[in-house]
Amino acid sequence: MVFSLKVILFLSLLLLPVLKSSWVTLNNNGYDGIVIAINPSVPEDEKLIQNIKAMVTEASTYLFYATKRRVYFRNVSILIPMTWKSKPEYLMPKQESYDQADVVVAYPSLKYGDDPYTLQYGQCGEKGRYIHFTPNFLLTNNLPIYGPRGRVFVHQWAHLRWGIFDEYNEDRPFYISRRNTIEATRCSTHITGANVVWNCKKGSCITRPCRRDSKTGLYEANCTFIPNRSQTAKESIMFMQNLESVTEFCTEETHNTDAPNLQNKICNYKSTWDIIMRSEDFQHLSPMTEIKSPPHPTFSLLKSKQRVVCLVLDKSGSMAAYLSY
Template structure:
């Protein structure tokens, strides 16, 4: 009985953590438990679901080849908002929620700004929080600007899962190389080892006035000795270079990450600045994912998708107030965990009830929907204040189901 109660206490504490941690796990080279959530503000569009499936399926193959047959996407849950109509194929989520999503499909953070990004504020090698795609990007309406969605997903997945950074720098697009040449900020090794410098193109200033746009040659700024502020690197349409995914994954020929042999430590890229001048492949190779896998011989299966529609979440706190909770500060510690859960972790819209038990059970609060701090404080005020009596866990669980 003591062991069982210890297990229940540990389970309750785990559930009370209310963490936003991802549920992704690596199993036999395949990533499982991936959650792609559609924001409630996105208008209903079944084509969006199909495009998500297409994106992930193609990205799985691209990821597999880019990581030398090591990783692929095994299963994915697509979380559909309750603002969309119910359909028979939509199942009820178990533990999946918007706060645990790995990829968010949501309106632009800023109006008319569709740039894909990964929320990534931690140091090199640390996982990011989530990937953000707008519906227009997923639907393929922005392919001219950002490239195919499957390649975008692999680029952002490298940020999210392995903590690598971009091999470019919008704030420092050019630098003066040791060769005395002005180079675009890319992860290459100047033309000698052919990483990203194998990508050919021109440096131009793109100017528009009215309906007329022109490309002008870049001038050198006499102060910085670099190209003028608005100068950009424009890649040629036809390429043969295979690297690098963290520089220009949208180019058809690009299928690999830069490695130690072809990495350029001179470029003022975010990857160099954040990762101590290591290549992206060095960082990926040092990850736990890489260390715990070996390359596959067979080709991986296609991803499996689950369609889950968000519904009202219902839960009940079953709290032990029996005499044994009086020792070792147990009652106070349980209340602290429950208070944190009620005030900070549980999402608005959730229905929450509360049961106390000793030798019998007592329903302290019927289900109430969390709308504001008022409901949260009401439940906090219902937490047990004293420990006494015998112990009947079964009575508590029965009352919770009522």
């Protein structure tokens, strides 16, 4: 019995995959090896694949200009669940797997619901674990809430790849500035808007200006900052990428060091662009000034087949002698 357990343990170790956090590489300004994996519990839907492709394609161009022509998405693999039907265009994965995917498409979490998020364990500048999208986010029209999906992907990619953080704060939406004015937690402060309270009754809503709380010095608890539709500010993607004018990250010149957000807290009041430029991705990387737009990404559809693993037990004396060491 002991002999058999030794054999099984020995063979199991040989079958273990080599764990890797990500297969992404950056070559000649293009990201290769990005893996987007669909959870096996997600029902088969061809539109889901189409929308993933459209999102990444849109994101690639947005990323290109947001990084001042430095990087774009070149090669992306979409990992199809084994629970879906096989198709001739599906290729066998090489080392790609759901556990090591950069982006997962799965059902909502209790904490975030359908909101996209990136799992970040590390400190400032450290890569995240993965980006999470839900099928509902990818399949429904949520443009008024999040903005174009490609912009959302770039926002999350900045979390994942460069270890930067959000410039808003839902727990502290306002703060008192050095000029003793109440400001919305944002970057940059050039983004204009109104501070209002919504009053909704029987399906009808009206707004009124926020009142100042004499105890806190801030606006009342249910006050909300509503950005103006028309903006001239280009920053920042990590605050509100859904604003049409926003196409850049906050720089040292536009960064709001007063805002009580995670970017200031974790990154020691450095701007998102400062942290991005310190990334290994941008060391010795020159902008692609010779082209107007990046080429469209190339997509590979991958689907594993059911694996059958056979354990062959060798009970010969030579094998027993080998395992005794």
